[in-house]
Amino acid sequence: MTGGVCIMEEAQQKAVPPSVLASQALQQLRQPSCILVNLDAVRHNVRVLKGLAGSNTGIMGVVKGSAYGSGLLPVVEVLLEEGVQELSVATVGEGIHLRRQNVQVPITVLGNLLQFEVEDVLKHNLIPTISWASPLTAEPTDSLKYPDGSRLRVAINIDTGMSRYGVQPQDLPALVTTLDNLNVTIASMYTHFQAAINEPEKNKKQLDMFLEATEPYKLRPLTRHVAATTGCVQGIGTNLDFIRPGGAITGLSSGSDEESAGLFAKCGFRPALSVVARPTFFKQLPPGRGIGYDATYQTTTDEWIANLTTGWSDGFSRRLSNTGAVKRVKTGELCPIVGRVSMDSITIRLPEAPAEDDVFQVISDDFDENTSAVGLARILEAAVYEMPGNWSTRLSRVYIKNGSIAKVYHSLDYTC
Numbered sequence: 001m002t003g004g005v006c007i008m009e010e011a012q013q014k015a016v017p018p019s020v021l022a023s024q025a026l027q028q029l030r031q032p033s034c035i036l037v038n039l040d041a042v043r044h045n046v047r048v049l050k051g052l053a054g055s056n057t058g059i060m061g062v063v064k065g066s067a068y069g070s071g072l073l074p075v076v077e078v079l080l081e082e083g084v085q086e087l088s089v090a091t092v093g094e095g096i097h098l099r100r101q102n103v104q105v106p107i108t109v110l111g112n113l114l115q116f117e118v119e120d121v122l123k124h125n126l127i128p129t130i131s132w133a134s135p136l137t138a139e140p141t142d143s144l145k146y147p148d149g150s151r152l153r154v155a156i157n158i159d160t161g162m163s164r165y166g167v168q169p170q171d172l173p174a175l176v177t178t179l180d181n182l183n184v185t186i187a188s189m190y191t192h193f194q195a196a197i198n199e200p201e202k203n204k205k206q207l208d209m210f211l212e213a214t215e216p217y218k219l220r221p222l223t224r225h226v227a228a229t230t231g232c233v234q235g236i237g238t239n240l241d242f243i244r245p246g247g248a249i250t251g252l253s254s255g256s257d258e259e260s261a262g263l264f265a266k267c268g269f270r271p272a273l274s275v276v277a278r279p280t281f282f283k284q285l286p287p288g289r290g291i292g293y294d295a296t297y298q299t300t301t302d303e304w305i306a307n308l309t310t311g312w313s314d315g316f317s318r319r320l321s322n323t324g325a326v327k328r329v330k331t332g333e334l335c336p337i338v339g340r341v342s343m344d345s346i347t348i349r350l351p352e353a354p355a356e357d358d359v360f361q362v363i364s365d366d367f368d369e370n371t372s373a374v375g376l377a378r379i380l381e382a383a384v385y386e387m388p389g390n391w392s393t394r395l396s397r398v399y400i401k402n403g404s405i406a407k408v409y410h411s412l413d414y415t416c
């Protein structure tokens, strides 16, 4: 164990409980709600991933979509501190953004490449994914070089069943020949699994197809990788050159169904993001009052109703009107959302008047079936990754590191 790790663990032992941190964050911001991202959970998740990977297997951290909504640069900083060797993103623009922040590790762009993106790919030393050679064949061969004069490096996506993008296995030899003729270096070959965590047999078939297709290139100096979050949890393809997880880094399960989410949680991952809020107003209403637009909820007795300042404009789904709940941090109890989720606020029902220091989690950093990202995804029939990924910049963001508030991005003042 390194000295750095000891210091961090010591800091965590003395760490202020998350409920207090949430309170402190709101106090420090002087705002009624915010997004809280626990970078200690990210660090923990990377260590869990290291434990799931083979001993000679590196990590290519997938940080597209602003690290799945948790914030690109703070998450990348932790990944690099933890020795993650490579990164991948979805778009050339995301790759350029990382380069402009002086991130120097290899960056693979997972999305399809268009011819007009080649210039930026070269200029910013990115590794584009290739499913066919056509974006490159229009370029003069001697121009496919990075600024240091080295040859363009590409990743080949092989379609072993996802049927989204990727070269068909039978077309791989021709693609390799074309790339060789273009003097392009093949940095890696990869595939992506289609099936859910609780369907390992299907993904195993894809792995077998991938290994067969790439066998002829085994002696080439290229890396092979297949296991995203699903593969990591399943232990399928985790002993190749890299694992390639995204969601797991911030503690998000790739599947929302109960079995998949259960298997994911069992690995020990911790969700990093929560959305916290303090009531801005509360009152006791008599029976028979209709709450919010269209009075979709009627009080049946004397009821304590409080407002939280977050609504669908921030990213909280209107479909949670009268269906969702928030978590009272102090007690862990659930308080139902009553009436419509409106643009800027929600109304919740409380068992009594809230205390001065009461904080509520609108998205909780756990696996709760009502309030966590995975629980909300199940309720909304959405992807788990959508839950933290949908938040706008109107809420400030507070980053926790080594058990205390490390960084604050003020509302509307950051890109995510």
Ligand SMILES: Cc1ncc(COP(=O)(O)O)c(C=O)c1O
Pocket (backbone or CB within 6 Å): 062, 110, 191, 192, 228, 229, 230, 244, 245, 246, 247, 248, 254
């Ligand atoms: C090609 C590829 N690899 C890896 C990932 C990361 O997947 P996950 O976030 O499920 O780990 C994705 C995500 O969509 C992907 O498209």
